Amino acid sequence: MKAIVDCNNFYCSCERLFQPHLDNKPVVVLSNNDGCIVSRSDEAKKLGVEMAGPYFMAKPLIEKHDVAVFSSNYNLYGDLSWRVMETLRIILGNHNVEVYSVDEAFLDLSIFPTENFPRIAKEIRTTVEDWTGIKVSVGVAPTKVLAKLANRIAKKNKQQTDCIAVLDTEEKICAALRKTVVGDIWGVGSQYAKKLKELWGIYDAWQLRNVNEEFAHKHLGGVVGIRLIRELKGIEAKEMENELVTKKMIATTRMFGSAVGDIDSIKEAVATYTSRAAEKLRRQHSAARIINVFVVAKGENHNVDFRGATHSDYITLPTATSFTNELIKPAVALVDKLYEKGKLYKKAGVMLSGIVPDMSIQGNLFLSETKNCERKLMDMIDNINFSQRDDVLKFAASGTTRDWKMRQELRSPRYTTRWNELYEVS
C-alpha cells in the first residue's frame, strides 16, 4: 500500500504555528513581491478569496473580513517542510519516503506488519502534528494515483474524514473513482480532461479506469496513459522514486519591486540572479554551459519567459562552469544586447542549462592552479553565506545600493532559522 501525506494549507499552517490566535480565522499568504495569493486557509476559501488571484483585487474582501495577510516567509516554510519530511523519515525509514513537493510526500506502507491502515494513517497524521505542529491529510490506497485521489477526498471534508481516507477494498476504490471527475486525477491535465469529456464522454475516474490499454496508449500519451489506467485499477505502475534528481535547468526570475529604466540597475539585478542560480548549481555539484537571460518591459505580458525571442538571448560558454564570476560576465553582456533605451523594465530572469557534473570539485589534479583557487573561493563564499545568511558576501556586479530581493512587507519573523528572530514568549 502507498500513502500520500499532504500538509493542509501549508503556508497558512506555518504562520498559525506561532500565532495560534489565528486558528479558525481566515489567513492568506502572498507570493514573491506580495503579488498574488498563494495559500489560503479553509476559512479564507469559504469567504471566496481566489487562489492565485492578485492581492490588490482581493484586498477589499480581505479588509472587510479582517483576513490575516502574510508575505511569504520561505525560510520558515522551508524549515517546517524539513521537519515534516524528517518526521516521516523517522517513522518509516528514509527509503520509504519520497518527498514530492515542499508539502507532500509519498510513503511506502509495506513495512508495516499490520493491515490496519486507518490506524497506521492516523498514527502518522497525529505524530506529524504533535512533533511539528503542522496538520496533514493522509490518503492511503494500493497505488500512488489512487492515494492521491484518496487524499483529495480526505481534504474535501475534513470534519467527516478526520483528514484520513483509506481505499483498502475494491468497493471503497470504486466509490471514490465514481466521485472523482477526470480533471481531478493526478496526472490528467486540463487539456486531456476536456478531450476525454468532449470526444469520448468520459467524465469520471471510474469511466476512465474502464477504457482498454490500447485506447490509453493511443489517446493518453502512450506508456504514460497505460500506467495511469493501471494505477487506477490498483496495479502499481509508478514506483517510489529517488527524489534527489539533479536538475537539468536552473532558473532565477523575479519581478522588480518597482520598474527600472537604467541599464546599470538591470545589470545589477541580473548579476544578483546569476549569483543565486550559480549557488543552486554548486549545491547540486553541477556546472553549466549555457546561460540564458531575459528581461520584460513594463506593459508587456509578464508571462513571457526564456522562449520569447524578442526578450531573451543566450550564450554558450566554451566549457561548463559553476563559478559565479565566469557566469556573471556573459549574463551582463546579454543585458547589453537585450536592453532598449527608454523602456522601463519590471522583470528579469537568468537560466543555466547544458548542465553536467562539476569536474572542479575538491581540487582536481588536472585543472590549473587558478581553477582550484577559484573553486576554493566559491566554497568559501557559499560557506560564509550559508552560515551568516543574507548573502553577506557578493560580487560587486550585484551592486551594493539596491536590494534585488523580494518585497515582503508583511513577513513574519523567521522563528526557526534566525537566532535573533526567536519567538518571545512570556
Place this chain on the structure above:
Amino acid sequence: MEGEEFYGAAYKGSKQFKQQDVKTANATGFGAAADDYMERGIDLNEQLVRNKPATYFFKMKSDAMQQAGIFDGDILIVDRSLKKANGKIIVAVLNGDLLVRRYHENFSSAFLIPDNDRYKPINLGEFTDFKLWGVVTYVIHQV
C-alpha cells in the same frame, strides 16, 4: 502501537559524523598512539536536542518563571514530541496566546502555575481554551 516502542529511543539529533571525520583516524594506520583513545568531542546539539524535527527554540520575555531558574532573555529549548505531565514546565496555548508555565493537575482540575509569587496561577476551567504547544526541556542562561 505506542509512540515510544514504535520509533525507539535512537538518537534523532542533528549531529552527523563518519569515521573519517575523526581527525586523526587516517587510513594509513600510522596514527599517533593517542588514536586509540580518540573520540568525538562533546556536542551540545546531541545533548540538548533529542528529537530535532520536534525541537523549537523560544526566548523568554518575562520573569514569570524566575524561581524555576528561567530569567528574562533566556533561551528555551522546547520539545513538541513530549507529553505534558504534572510538574513539567510547558509552552501552553491559552486563549490563542503562547505562555510558559508549570503544568499541574489534580483529580478535579488543571492549572498553569507561575514560578514567581507576583503572578497568579491560572485555573484551566471550562471557559479557557487551553492546548499544549510543547514541553520545555532546557534553559540556556547567559551568566
